[in-house]
Amino acid sequence: MRKVMTxxxxxxxxxxxxxxxxxxAYPITPQTSIVEKLAEFVSTGELRAKFVPVESEHSAMAACxxxxxxxxxxxxxxxxxxxxxxxxxxxxxxxxxxxxxxTNVSRAMAPPWSVWVDHMDSVAERDTGWMxxxxxxxxxxxxxxxxxxxxxxxxxxxxxxxxxxxxxxxxHTSEPVDVPDQDSVDSFLPGYDPEVKLExxxxxxxxxxxxxxxxxxxxxxxxxxxxxxxxxxxxxxxEFKQAxxxxxxxxxxxxxxxxxxxxLVAAGSVxxxxxxxxxxxxxxxxxxxxxxxxxxxxxxxxxxxxxxxxVEGMAVLDRSYTHGAAGAFFxxxxxxxxxxxxxxxxxxxxxxxxxxxxxxNVIETIFDDMxxxxxxxxxxxxxxxxxxxxxxRRS
Amino acid sequence: MHSLIEVxxxxxxxxxxxxxxxxxxNAAFKMGFEVASxxxxxxxxxxxxxxxxxxxxxxPIRIRSSIYEPDYVVVLDSSLxxxxxxxxxxxxxGTVFINYPDGKCLPTLPGDFTYFTxxxxxxxxxxxxxxxxxxxxxTAMMGGFSRICDxxxxxxxxxxxxxxAPVKKEENAAAAREAYERTREVST
Numbered sequence: 074m075r076k077v078m079t080x081x082x083x084x085x086x087x088x089x090x091x092x093x094x095x096x097x098a099y100p101i102t103p104q105t106s107i108v109e110k111l112a113e114f115v116s117t118g119e120l121r122a123k124f125v126p127v128e129s130e131h132s133a134m135a136a137c138x139x140x141x142x143x144x145x146x147x148x149x150x151x152x153x154x155x156x157x158x159x160x161x162x163x164x165x166x167x168x169x170x171x172x173x174x175x176t177n178v179s180r181a182m183a184p185p186w187s188v189w190v191d192h193m194d195s196v197a198e199r200d201t202g203w204m205x206x207x208x209x210x211x212x213x214x215x216x217x218x219x220x221x222x223x224x225x226x227x228x229x230x231x232x233x234x235x236x237x238x239x240x241x242x243x244x245h246t247s248e249p250v251d252v253p254d255q256d257s258v259d260s261f262l263p264g265y266d267p268e269v270k271l272e273x274x275x276x277x278x279x280x281x282x283x284x285x286x287x288x289x290x291x292x293x294x295x296x297x298x299x300x301x302x303x304x305x306x307x308x309x310x311x312e313f314k315q316a317x318x319x320x321x322x323x324x325x326x327x328x329x330x331x332x333x334x335x336x337l338v339a340a341g342s343v344x345x346x347x348x349x350x351x352x353x354x355x356x357x358x359x360x361x362x363x364x365x366x367x368x369x370x371x372x373x374x375x376x377x378x379x380x381x382x383x384v385e386g387m388a389v390l391d392r393s394y395t396h397g398a399a400g401a402f403f404x405x406x407x408x409x410x411x412x413x414x415x416x417x418x419x420x421x422x423x424x425x426x427x428x429x430x431x432x433x434n435v436i437e438t439i440f441d442d443m444x445x446x447x448x449x450x451x452x453x454x455x456x457x458x459x460x461x462x463x464x465x466r467r468s
Numbered sequence: 469m470h471s472l473i474e475v476x477x478x479x480x481x482x483x484x485x486x487x488x489x490x491x492x493x494n495a496a497f498k499m500g501f502e503v504a505s506x507x508x509x510x511x512x513x514x515x516x517x518x519x520x521x522x523x524x525x526x527x528p529i530r531i532r533s534s535i536y537e538p539d540y541v542v543v544l545d546s547s548l549x550x551x552x553x554x555x556x557x558x559x560x561x562g563t564v565f566i567n568y569p570d571g572k573c574l575p576t577l578p579g580d581f582t583y584f585t586x587x588x589x590x591x592x593x594x595x596x597x598x599x600x601x602x603x604x605x606x607t608a609m610m611g612g613f614s615r616i617c618d619x620x621x622x623x624x625x626x627x628x629x630x631x632x633a634p635v636k637k638e639e640n641a642a643a644a645r646e647a648y649e650r651t652r653e654v655s656t
Contacts, residue, residue: 077494077503246506247490249497305556345530432533 075251080243083211083250084150084176084236085110087218089120090258091174094150095266097125097136099155102188103244104178107150130155134162134173141171142279144270147221152240153180153194160198166294167202168235169279172265173233174218174224179341180240181427189428190240192341193393196369196401202295204234204302205369208339211250213321214238219253220313223262223307224305229297231267239342241428254318259330261316273381288373305372324368325376329355335443336380336417338402339390340366343424343431350436361440377409386418386447388439391455392425407453418446421455435459471525472501473619474535478554479544482514483604487632488544489520491610495620495628496524504529517552524619542613543567544588544605549575565616566649567605577656586612586651595643597636607633611644612651622648 075216078086088096096109096115109156114120123140125134130151137147151159156177166173179195181187195205207222208214214236216346221234231327238244252347281392307323326344329351330336337347344365354361364380366373381387391400403421410416419454422439435458446452458468475492479485485506494507505522521535543566548554555564560580568574568585576623577583582636588608600605607629614625633640 077497079489199506241506245486246504246532247493248504248529251503342532345532349531369527432536433531 074254075249076370077247078211079106079245080211080214080238080323081178081245082110083215084218084238085114086250086252087215087236088174089114089239090215090253090255091148091219091222092120092126092259092264093122093174094146095123095125095137096149097133097140097141097147097153098149099127099130100207101155103177103180104150104152104155105238106244107176107178111148111258119402125414132160132165133157135299136187137173137175138162138169138171141166141173142169142271143265144265146226146265147173148175150176150178152178153182153208156194156198157182158203161237163198163201163203163233164282165461166290168291168296169216170231170298171233172222172231173223174221174237176214176218176236178240178244182346186321187427188240190242190320190328190342191426191428192237193426195235195237196393196395198235199370199401202232203370204232204299205237206234207237207366207369208239208243209342209344209365211243211246211248212319212336214243215252216313216317216321217251217462218317219258219262221308221311222265222301223312226265226267227305230270230305231304232295232302234300237341242342257316261312271290301369305462306371313377321366322369323376324366324371324373326367327380328363328365329365330362330380330383332360333384334360335386335388335440335447336362336384337388337436337443338363338364338366338406340369340402343390343392346431346433347436350433350440352439353433354440359440359444369402372405372409374409377406378413381410381413381417382415384442386420388420388422388443389426390422390431390439394423394426394455399453403455417441418449419451419453420446421453422458423455424458429459438465470537471529471531473524473525473540473617474536474538475522475524475540475542475603476535477520477522477542477544478552479518479606480514480548481516481518482602482604483518483544484604485518485544485568486520488542488606488610489522491606491625491628491632492522492613493524494632495610495614495624496522498624498627499620501619502528504546506613508553517548517576538562540613542609544609555581557642563616565613567609574654574656583654583656584616584651585611585654586647588612588647591643591650593644595639595646597639597643601640605623607640608643608647612646614644615651
């Protein structure tokens, strides 16, 4: 049934539809209404789950890890500094091969203090071994939670996933969302039944010390699992489309890219605004497209190499910045394209930090600039967009 | 790039500004429109100026940027007329809807726009919504808004209010119905 709800409620309905069995959480702006809604579902009996209020995000993830070892389907949600506080335990969840699913309401890091969107918190956790899915709409948030459990819990994968929902722009925006009926979700996503779990009467040790002659093999297997997750994300996307009629393009969601001269690469809610700009510029005869990074981990390596062969220019919009380098999306795409036969002109645009609005005008400026770069070649120096007092660098 | 209808709400923390935007979006959704409503959270403090927005369209709304040129401005607290430029970016021939006491003349405002007023504070207080000193005026204002905006009927608005009001559902619905009758266009 379609009803109007915020991104945060879409997250809560996603966890409910997936029948999460253990939810451990600590409140933080702008995530709080996710776990408030889940607490309500649990208290009214609409969701049969154990709700564990904890004293910090570190403990929230520790509780999810422990419950997951016992074979429970677990869910939590956090944001920014809460995610940073979880950092240590994120590594535990992935290293122990536990399919925890979490919403991160992506928010800028302090100081200066900010409660608004950017992707620094999420990007800073890219190396923790979690899958990362950036969402464009509240519907995608709900659907991706359901899909993520199916991917994460697959035999041979067994890795956690982070569903990234932009602060306020999704978390507090109300829009129509189709809540799938429970029977359909149940047949799409069966209950969680891991091969290995801790049971009463069957004691096991978890997280023991391994010597240098064993450690690398564990890491190698995690690497293989994440590589396999690529395929599973694509097949689950197809299965989801069959069951619910919606699909999100797998790892890299292309819009009007087939005959595009310039493609804008972006992630999260800004993709919606970018689509409207693409339509407007297309109407003027400009061959532009959007390539939306849906999965940042696993990285859409093959997809970018395919896109590179079709476009003259790739404008990469990062809503975060890795100081001393460039935007994380940009550097990773550069790396993926090192040995392709035809490399497009590339440029990195930094925009929308700390909730700064990325307007259609900003996106149009990027497209215009990139058309010039197509003729002149790549510019590897990132350009910061829409910074007060900073004149635009003319390509 | 613009949606069919874009609305900006001005009020103060505690008056239900954000809920007003959600009530409108939900009502328009019931009328068959695609909708999006969103707040701008400046400071989440009681009494501080709060802004919220709503888009209503016939096709799915993809844009995620803010609204800078609204068709309607709804002012839940007339004290904001001093100090906040509530008319900023309002489209030519746009409409302004202000919670304003009956029998008091509006201050001089630019003549390019259409003005409506409603004594939402009195109506909310009479229906016991919020406290006597700080009535919650959002549902009355949305009842009045359905009088001004052809796309959203009073019935859809009342249905939306019944869903969205956390308490005193019937009182909020009654306030909206009374507000519908008492909303009037004014000249400045």
